[in-house]
Amino acid sequence: MTIVEPAGAARKAAPDRVTASARERSDRIYMTLRDRICLLEYPPGTRLSEEEIAEEFAVSRTPVRRVLTRLESEGMVEIMHGVGTIVTDADLEQLAQVYHLRRELAVLAGRLSPIPRTEADLERVRALIARCDEISAQPDHAEFARLNMAFFAEISAMTGNVPLREISERLYFQTSRIVLKLLPVLNLAEEFAAFRDEMAEILAAMQINDLESVGHLRRAHISMSFTRMQRYVQTHQAETT
Amino acid sequence: MTIVEPAGAARKAAPDRVTASARERSDRIYMTLRDRICLLEYPPGTRLSEEEIAEEFAVSRTPVRRVLTRLESEGMVEIMHGVGTIVTDADLEQLAQVYHLRRELAVLAGRLSPIPRTEADLERVRALIARCDEISAQPDHAEFARLNMAFFAEISAMTGNVPLREISERLYFQTSRIVLKLLPVLNLAEEFAAFRDEMAEILAAMQINDLESVGHLRRAHISMSFTRMQRYVQTHQAETT
DNA sequence: ACATGAAATGATGTGCACAACTATTGCAAA
DNA sequence: TTTGCAATAGTTGTGCACATCATTTCATGT
Numbered sequence: 001m002t003i004v005e006p007a008g009a010a011r012k013a014a015p016d017r018v019t020a021s022a023r024e025r026s027d028r029i030y031m032t033l034r035d036r037i038c039l040l041e042y043p044p045g046t047r048l049s050e051e052e053i054a055e056e057f058a059v060s061r062t063p064v065r066r067v068l069t070r071l072e073s074e075g076m077v078e079i080m081h082g083v084g085t086i087v088t089d090a091d092l093e094q095l096a097q098v099y100h101l102r103r104e105l106a107v108l109a110g111r112l113s114p115i116p117r118t119e120a121d122l123e124r125v126r127a128l129i130a131r132c133d134e135i136s137a138q139p140d141h142a143e144f145a146r147l148n149m150a151f152f153a154e155i156s157a158m159t160g161n162v163p164l165r166e167i168s169e170r171l172y173f174q175t176s177r178i179v180l181k182l183l184p185v186l187n188l189a190e191e192f193a194a195f196r197d198e199m200a201e202i203l204a205a206m207q208i209n210d211l212e213s214v215g216h217l218r219r220a221h222i223s224m225s226f227t228r229m230q231r232y233v234q235t236h237q238a239e240t241t
Numbered sequence: 242m243t244i245v246e247p248a249g250a251a252r253k254a255a256p257d258r259v260t261a262s263a264r265e266r267s268d269r270i271y272m273t274l275r276d277r278i279c280l281l282e283y284p285p286g287t288r289l290s291e292e293e294i295a296e297e298f299a300v301s302r303t304p305v306r307r308v309l310t311r312l313e314s315e316g317m318v319e320i321m322h323g324v325g326t327i328v329t330d331a332d333l334e335q336l337a338q339v340y341h342l343r344r345e346l347a348v349l350a351g352r353l354s355p356i357p358r359t360e361a362d363l364e365r366v367r368a369l370i371a372r373c374d375e376i377s378a379q380p381d382h383a384e385f386a387r388l389n390m391a392f393f394a395e396i397s398a399m400t401g402n403v404p405l406r407e408i409s410e411r412l413y414f415q416t417s418r419i420v421l422k423l424l425p426v427l428n429l430a431e432e433f434a435a436f437r438d439e440m441a442e443i444l445a446a447m448q449i450n451d452l453e454s455v456g457h458l459r460r461a462h463i464s465m466s467f468t469r470m471q472r473y474v475q476t477h478q479a480e481t482t
Numbered sequence: 483a484c485a486t487g488a489a490a491t492g493a494t495g496t497g498c499a500c501a502a503c504t505a506t507t508g509c510a511a512a
Numbered sequence: 513t514t515t516g517c518a519a520t521a522g523t524t525g526t527g528c529a530c531a532t533c534a535t536t537t538c539a540t541g542t
Contacts, residue, residue, distance in 0.1 A: 022322055022502080022525055050494075060527045065494085066310055073314055081263055081494050082533035097402050100353055108345050112338075161338050167408055263495055263532080291524075301497045306524085322524050323503035 022063070029057050030067045037076050037087055038177050039145050044089035048077065075174050090178045092233055098175045099226040103219050105168050110215020113160035117206045125154055125203050132196045139188040144195070145180050151199055152176075155218065158211060182229055184236070194224070263304070270298050271308045278317050278328055279418050280386050285330035289318065316415050331419045333474055339416045340467040344460050346409050351456020354401035358447045366395055366444050373437045380429040385436070386421050392440055393417075396459065399452060423470055425477070435465070 020028070033053070036042045054064045068085050071077045079085045090098075128151050135143055152172055159165035183191055198221040205213040261269070274294070277283045295305045309326050312318045320326045331339075369392050376384050393413055400406035424432055439462040446454040 026525095047493090061494090062526050062528090066307075066525095069307055069310060070314055073311055079494075080534085082492085082535080084493055094403070097353075098404050101349070101402055101405050104349050104353070108342070112341055112345070161342055162335070163339050163412065164342050171404065267495095288523095302524090303496050303498090307495095320524075321504085323522085324505075325523060 025057075025059070026063055026066060029053070029059075029064065030070055033067060033071060034076065034173060037071075038149065038173055038180075039142060040177055040180050042087050044087050044177065044181060046087045047084040048087065050085065074170055090175065092230070095175060095178055095229075096226070098171055099222060102168070102171050102175075103222045105164065105171070106218035106222060107215040109155075109159040109161070109164060109168065110212040110218075112164060114158050114211035114214075115160045116209050116211070117158065121154065121157070122203065122206060125151070125199065125206065128154070129196065129199050129203065132192065132199065136189075136192050136196065139192050141180065141183070141188070144183075144188065144192065145176070148176065148195065151195075155202070155214075158206075158214065179225070179229065182232065184232060187228070187232060190228070194221070194228070266298075266300070267304055267307060270294070270300075270305065271311060274308060274312060275317065275414060278312075279390065279414055279421075280383060281418055281421055283328050284422065285328050285418065287328045288325040289328065291326065315411055331416065333471070336416060336419055336470075337467070339412055340463060343409070343412050343416075344463045346405065346412070347459035347463060348456045350396075350400040350402070350405060350409065351453040351459075353405060355399050355452035355455075356401045357450050357452070358399065362395065362398070363444065363447060366392070366440065366447065369395070370437065370440050370444065373433065373440065377430075377433050377437065380433050382421065382424070382429070385424075385429065385433065386417070389417065389436065392436075396443075396455075399455065420466070420470065423473065425473065428469070428473060431469070432466075435462070435469070 033042075033048075042048065048068065050061045050064050050068065053068075054061045057064070068077060068079060072079050072085075075088060077085050078088050128147060132147055156165055156169055156172075159168060198217070201221075202214050202217050205211070205217055274283075274289075283289065289309065291302045291305050291309065295302045298305070309318060309320060313320050313326075316329060318326050319329050369388060373388055397406055397410055397413075400409060439458070442462075443455050443458050446452070446458060
């Protein structure tokens, strides 16, 4: 346990080789699994086999275990000795807590040193709205999930406060799949319309660089989204009872 | 990748055996190292040797690596291949971002379903204030750190919103050691006095169960703490220039 | 037929040997 | 003396065999 001098900015910055480093491989496996969980390719309750994943990525169980441990610390899976690694689910109570928090964090993101939008940023959001209009004729779960995630990435890029951005992303990745799973086919069109409106409203605020208003608009839409979800769950529970 | 039925509440709840399970051992090593980092026993820049830690806890490098990976994902250390695992430091800019965020999260904690205090809770806080008065005659870095952490635990226990509590704890553990390191001996007495005032004021709000006011008091004190820190850093930089 | 428990099965956890990587050190050449 | 480079020491990363744990299965006694 010796003290070392701070390395400073003398970091080597030449990752242009072909063979990926250990960290890059690990990050890649991590993001791949995370996206699969978020996009419901691995729905809640799925058991992830360390050996299968190791085989798919052509590595041994050791680096896979590192990734799964990371996913567990972020609440995406639960590792149980002798049982398996299970994609976690969430009940309405947990979901409510995360939503109440995300609601307020959206406002904070608009207040704590937000990053002004460039024309290129706005153009990407317009493209997302256009894409939403294209596919609204034949709604699709997976495509909705992808669009939603892409729009979230645009919003996230506005958050100048680094720890706040990381926290918001964590909470989003943790709950987006639960919402997706709860969306019945009946309400998908309604959700598409609501999502389209949200993007249009927020784009209007972004165009005049009123980033605090972006936060409040987001707060409103997160709130309404959860209200609709509660309504569905209660209806669904009434049916099964 | 098969779907398994949710296990429900059929979890076995008999951890009264002598031999600690794998998870318990892992958590114990984690908390031990985390506290050492927070209390400056491992100051920023310290290189943690996997082998030494493995030897100390009588395990192999494998479970130690799991703990270090977790500490890295929480921003406490940085693992570098072929170099070592280094306790991270933070500059004033990073610290400012975390403080601005913690300031607002303190207010949120008072608004999002806070947990009312019992007489036993209040008594523990009174004991902390008494202990603070006892040792204020001969201020000590380590004791200040311990008291501060104990008080934070009391505040944290008031946060009913689980994800918010976990986030707040993360941010606290991530930055408390930086603050501690920046505290020069000259200002220690001043910090002791300010900390004592903060606890007394918050206790008053707790006694009448005005938890929203607790949040605002915390916000004010976090803000003032950072302002004093900035003042010190600027003075110190002026000296060395 | 049913309850019971021991064995088998398949999952994650651990230990160890070795590979990959970085920083240092020493030596040789300009 | 300085510069470049190669050998070296010491660290984290990986692969594999085995230990540990939880579940399932099936045989056995009541």
